[in-house]
Amino acid sequence: MELAYIPSPSHGVLHLGPIPLRGYAFCIIIGVFLAVWLGNKRWIARGGRSGTVADIAVWAVPFGLVGGRLYHVITDYELYFSEGRDWVDAFKVWQGGLGIWGAIALGALGAWIGCRRRGIPLPAWADAVAPGIAFAQACGRWGNWFNQELYGKPTDVPWALHITSSTDGRVPGYYHPTFLYESLWCVGVGFLVIWADRRFKLGHGRAFALYVAAYCVGRGWIEYMRVDDAHHILGLRLNDWTAMVVFLLAVAYIVISARLRPGREEIVEPGAAEDTPAEGDASASAEDEAGGKAADRTEAEAAGDKTGDKGDSDAGASGDADESVDLGKESATGSAEPEPSESTESAESASAAESEEESGAGTVARDEAGSAKKS
Numbered sequence: 001m002e003l004a005y006i007p008s009p010s011h012g013v014l015h016l017g018p019i020p021l022r023g024y025a026f027c028i029i030i031g032v033f034l035a036v037w038l039g040n041k042r043w044i045a046r047g048g049r050s051g052t053v054a055d056i057a058v059w060a061v062p063f064g065l066v067g068g069r070l071y072h073v074i075t076d077y078e079l080y081f082s083e084g085r086d087w088v089d090a091f092k093v094w095q096g097g098l099g100i101w102g103a104i105a106l107g108a109l110g111a112w113i114g115c116r117r118r119g120i121p122l123p124a125w126a127d128a129v130a131p132g133i134a135f136a137q138a139c140g141r142w143g144n145w146f147n148q149e150l151y152g153k154p155t156d157v158p159w160a161l162h163i164t165s166s167t168d169g170r171v172p173g174y175y176h177p178t179f180l181y182e183s184l185w186c187v188g189v190g191f192l193v194i195w196a197d198r199r200f201k202l203g204h205g206r207a208f209a210l211y212v213a214a215y216c217v218g219r220g221w222i223e224y225m226r227v228d229d230a231h232h233i234l235g236l237r238l239n240d241w242t243a244m245v246v247f248l249l250a251v252a253y254i255v256i257s258a259r260l261r262p263g264r265e266e267i268v269e270p271g272a273a274e275d276t277p278a279e280g281d282a283s284a285s286a287e288d289e290a291g292g293k294a295a296d297r298t299e300a301e302a303a304g305d306k307t308g309d310k311g312d313s314d315a316g317a318s319g320d321a322d323e324s325v326d327l328g329k330e331s332a333t334g335s336a337e338p339e340p341s342e343s344t345e346s347a348e349s350a351s352a353a354e355s356e357e358e359s360g361a362g363t364v365a366r367d368e369a370g371s372a373k374k375s
Contacts (some may be wrong), residue, residue: 004158006177008165012146022094023146031136032061039129046128048120056114056125060107067106070100075231075238096147100137100219101242106214123205124268127197130211134190137215141186144179152176152225162170169229178222185218203264204257209250216247 016023039053073080076097080090089095108126115122144150148165152175161177163170192214197207220243224236231238254369267273 001271005160005162005174006180007162009146010164012148021224024143027095027140027143027146031063031139032057034139035129035132035136035156038132038135042131043125043128046124046268047272048128049272052118052120052314053125053129054190056111056118059114060111063110064103064107065093065098066104068095068098068100070106071102071211072097076229077097096144096149101246118269120269120370121265123208124203124265126205126208127202130208131190131193134186134193134211134215138186138190140184141179145177148227150179150228152178153227175227176225178226181225182222185222186215189218201264204261206254206257209257211340213247213250213254216243307367
């Protein structure tokens with residue numbers, strides 16, 4: 001008995017009343033949402049409109065699901081069309097069985113239709129969603145864990161996967177968790193594409209080609225570890241040959257594309273660049289208007305302050321003038337009261353002198369008259 005291992009779920013489906021909730025389907029759905037979310041962020045960073053990635057994914061995802069199922073059914077046709085099998089099971093996608101090669105091929109066709117309808121280049125869109133597709137695969141591989149499928153050779157490593165089901169030829173035991181290996185590999189591929197795209201400014205589909213090439217490297221050695229039934233050519237599993245061919249094609253595309261179209265696209269979505277300045281102008285206009293209103297308020301407040309200061313100054317001047325007038329009135333009133341002055345005193349002295357002279361003259365006249373009478 002192994003002391004450490006990865007347990008398998010006893011059931012791959014939960015029933016919410018009559019509605020089945022399948023783990024495999026949830027893993028696929030989560031992966032799709034993750035790919036669209038990350039692709040949208042990268043598309044906007046490249047100068048595209050928000051929502052374009054999702055609009056094209058409406059075409060790419062259904063085509064990808066059909067392509068993935070077709071590849072699986074064609075390469076494993078004996079599971080559905082051999083004696084004792086029910087061909088209707090070929091439509092039961094929720095039971096597992098999606099080939100990534102067919103999903104990418106037919107998904108690209110759906111994406112091409114969506115891009116053509118939107119008037120944008122498919123390679124640029126593929127570059128934007130490439131890391132997201134790798135992360136989506138990482139999520140989708142956990143669906144194999146729910147279905148207890150696609151495991152590797154028997155092993156006693158601490159992270160061995162414990163298979164408990166005995167249906168469809170399974171043998172309970174401990175095996176290499178190849179689903180986990182591929183999930184972790186896809187996470188690494190996603191981060192590799194993000195780093196390389198930032199470092200080398202990959203364009204014209206080269207970021208997507210890097211994702212394809214890097215995935216093929218991992219798929220080659222992981223596929224070699226699997227023990228499920230598969231077609232063999234010259235001793236190698238069919239998917240190993242597919243991985244090698246696709247790897248060579250991806251590398252060739254990177255080299256040839258870099259020579260023919262160096263750099264990356266300056267415009268990924270026609271018209272999107274015009275929306276950004278318009279929004280910027282609207283924001284600038286709003287800011288200018290707000291600034292103008294603020295300036296008007298400031299000027300009004302300043303004018304009010306000046307008016308108040310002027311009013312205070314006028315009031316102060318009026319107060320000073322009133323005080324001056326009062327002082328003037330007091331001065332005038334004081335001047336009107338009789339006060340001795342030099343001119344008044346001189347006049348009184350002159351009058352007194354004249355009176356004395358007149359009285360003296362009268363006295364002299366009386367004396368002369370008296371003298372005359374005596375004579």
